[in-house]
Amino acid sequence: MRFNYDLLPGEKLTFDEIALRYAQQHPDEKALTVRGLLSPSTSHRTLRIRAVFASEESNSPLEDLLFISDDNERKNYLRRFEHYLKSQQPFACFRRSSEEQRDNLWQVMGESRVYAMLDPQSTTAQNLLTSRGYQLVMMREDEHDAWWQLFDPQSHPCFPLSRRIQFIVVLSMPQHKVPTAVMAGMEVGRRVKASLFQRASQAEFLTAVKARYGGCVMTGTRLTDRHRWPWVEACHIDTRVNEEGMLADNSVDNGLFLRSDLHRLFLNKLISIDGESGQIRFHSDPETRQSISPYYQALDGQVCALWEAVPPATRQRLRATG
Structure with a gap:
């Protein structure tokens, strides 16, 4: 009897189990790695997103939002997500809460797509978070960067420290309703790209x-x-x-x-x-x-x-x- 190597939404698996199933589905590719947000994250030669690993501790409790920091010419997050926004190709996405992290488990979110990309300073981003009871507050700013803190409905900070947020990716996932308060296909503005x-x-x-x-x-x-x-x-x-x-x-x-x-x-x-x-x-x-x-x-x-x-x-x- 053949083992089921599908990654089913809602499953909670260890990274080793995820990597094994991915390898069975994609035998010609390199093995998955948990390295920051993307896997792999260190090649500027391709716009491929093989998988997204986003833990609550490094991202936020909001499962369909990715808060992107420290983009650079190797990770190339902006160009990758823009490519997937326009092509609407799916990619694997995994998340875990603090409790799941203690158990070394990742929840399978299923095939995800980029729904929109937002400037954190935009009215659209602020309205989206406010509609969910959250607030994204700029804590300080210098010539090049802004540091943000996300507060939950109980006014508790979601990030251990305020962090630089360059843009926000809104995902559409099988387990979530279509995001509201934001139009599909929105891209970050010229200021963020420049x-x-x-x-x-x-x-x-x-x-x-x-x-x-x-x-x-x-x-x-x-x-x-x-x-x-x-x-x-x-x-x-x-x-x-x-x-x-x-x-x-x-x-x-x-x-x-x-x-x-x-x-x-x-x-x-x-x-x-x-x-x-x-x-x-x-x-x-x-x-x-x-x-x-x-x-x-x-x-x-x-x-x-x-x-x-x-x-x-x-x-x-x-x-x-x-």
Whole structure:
């Protein structure tokens, strides 16, 4: 008699049981992994969602909502969920409460689809949560991120700590009614997309610039995993933006690795690099030069310590912006 390898909605199974049944159904694929939200979660080459594992502790008690944080160019959550929103392909979804977590069990939610995607700051998201007795409150905000706390109908916090929420995914599931207070097919707005794409692109840019130089181009100060002071940071040479408000040139050739204090001087046009000779130059205005510490003025006229590592394409950008 053949064992039933179906994943039936409402079943509570250990991860090993889920992985076994999935392997039987998909023998040509890699094994499932519980890694954050998606399985797998570390390939930017595919938009495939093989399974979603969302525990109450890391997500919320609301079974059909996913609160997405820390998206990046590898996890690629935004593009994946957008693809599934438009194609309406199903994927496996599993959840567990605190009690199920103690028993190491996951509840099978069945084939799920992306119903809508929402900006946490939108009126639609707030109305959806209010209709269920919940409140999503922004606790603090900086230039790049907002930190949120979700409160249940008894005003108890749902997240152990306030967390960055980039967008909310509304799912349709066999065990749940069609979500109300939100229209099917809604996508996150331009603001959220621009922020996430910029963050992903910036992470890729940082990795490439760090690999190319490994230290401050001007001084040679190295960046190691053990010692991070003085800090060395990736810096854009041409900082013009496109119509979407994102950097027009985010290629590695438009980047330098600079010590953080020199990075600030470079961005403020108080210090520059001659694209021909590689010499460090300070602002020619006498009053401005006097405002710069003699410690930095000692660099004036010196050739960058890592100038030989600067390729022609980058030198051309330095000449164009010099």
